[in-house]
Amino acid sequence: MITIIAGTNRPGSNSEKIANFYNKYTPEESQVLCLKDLPRDFVFTDTYGEGSTEFNKIVNDKIVNADKFIFIIPEYNGGFPGILKAFIDAVHPKNFHNKKAALVGLSSGHTGALRPLDQFSDILHYLKVEVLSAKPKLSGVELLIKEDQLIDERALSLLNDQIDRFSKF
């Protein structure tokens, strides 16, 4: 099972649109976790103690039950969104160990979220997650999406290549 994680809680995010694209086209069984669906106070309520039933159900369904992850990571202030790391911090590390991940970067600017991808790869390696080297960087992402669909040929080609590589990784 692949869980595709839209790495922000921003309403109507491009990350969620790209996550839905992946969910449609990835050949393996897959599901989406959008961080906007986390409990609104999980950073306080679910991080240092036992966690609420609601939060633990999400972790069980979307993290424990998956052996592969695709992280859709927008650039916020030159890094990955804080909420993405806050979610990681609220999950027991053993639930990531020895699993696999692919990453996609989104940015308004010209760098395609390069730094967030680098920094998050380091975190995943720390968590004993194998990280696919192919990490599409979608710069100027607003121009690549129209009516919730990814319309840019180069971006589509990068993502399809990544899907292909990830299925063999």
Added chain:
Amino acid sequence: MITIIAGTNRPGSNSEKIANFYNKYTPEESQVLCLKDLPRDFVFTDTYGEGSTEFNKIVNDKIVNADKFIFIIPEYNGGFPGILKAFIDAVHPKNFHNKKAALVGLSSGHTGALRPLDQFSDILHYLKVEVLSAKPKLSGVELLIKEDQLIDERALSLLNDQIDRFSKF
């Protein structure tokens, strides 16, 4: 005004103890912001819109009114705590521009939060914040603190040297 930011919301954190140490010994006017005092749902309520009165007051008092910051950064999963970046993401970037920062890393393990310090320095440079090169790395931090006081001579020396350098930076 220096704001010393304890970079986690974990109850009874070592970060808060180190922040209090700094607040006591730094020669300039200073105050502490502990992330445990943020509104519990700020990641959802105060990040993409106008922000609550409570959150905006904290930003005004602790960020807008400060020209220097000391970030106390514990290592969580090989990186900085997600909540620290989530807080940055909820503040308008212009409130950091052209200000100055010093960083301290805390870890249970042997690396002294080296990676969190590196990654957070990159974020601060992105936000046009000047970052002091001296960044004490406190490994095995549990052993350096006793009854809420920093008791380790080497750690004290590193922090005092940093305080001295930061006052001239």
Added chain:
Amino acid sequence: MITIIAGTNRPGSNSEKIANFYNKYTPEESQVLCLKDLPRDFVFTDTYGEGSTEFNKIVNDKIVNADKFIFIIPEYNGGFPGILKAFIDAVHPKNFHNKKAALVGLSSGHTGALRPLDQFSDILHYLKVEVLSAKPKLSGVELLIKEDQLIDERALSLLNDQIDRFSKF
């Protein structure tokens, strides 16, 4: 074929000793490339043009003919040795594409070459090389080696675990 690269040209380096350890214990066919055996002026003579016969033979034998690499990386000035990246810069990138790598860090200090490992992993991902997440960090490396042999139990265990994981990667 695995090529084990001792990432420095320092005479009598610990990196070379660790490379020899790997060469002895790795179950797959393997060979060592120690950077001290590169032509002394390769950074000028072999980097931007066609390369000397001597240099090209090394690249052919040790890079083109290998499908896996183990990089032994000591920490120099908080990063990987410049000569290691200079060697990468002198080899055509296509000779690394779609291959696999494992990394080991060595340091005199306490961080076990964490930053060099992170930074070099980014470079390898750029070169389309898959990088094993398990990257042993050998801090205080001088104390782990005696008479050219690795004698530390914890280090031996880390390296054996890495060898095992890399053979399945």
Added chain:
Amino acid sequence: MITIIAGTNRPGSNSEKIANFYNKYTPEESQVLCLKDLPRDFVFTDTYGEGSTEFNKIVNDKIVNADKFIFIIPEYNGGFPGILKAFIDAVHPKNFHNKKAALVGLSSGHTGALRPLDQFSDILHYLKVEVLSAKPKLSGVELLIKEDQLIDERALSLLNDQIDRFSKF
């Protein structure tokens, strides 16, 4: 005295052209060090022992005698050029301590050498060098230079802003 370091030995590099631009427009006393002028075997001859007279004279004139550095850093294989770090490795660290640096990134691609700038900033912080947060990223650098002159208005504006900030840093 500012030393402007063209961070590659590639003949006719854009880095050298940008270094010459800086040398002409920076208001403080300045000089250029282009790495192509290093002894061709310095990585072997001058790195681990006492160093040749020729190499030591360069270090004395260009590093010891300077209190500020501007590093012009092209992107090679997703990182800074190996020769730049090899040069750092051949100089005693104390010759960098407590000095100041500004960085400029050059790339053919779209990221403006973001990763090389991040990684090299970490190295400089390790060497106790203060690093200016403003680091112009010149993407598609070939299009910004004509007949050895920087002709792009945006690039000129970024560099002039950096020169201004660095003189007050």
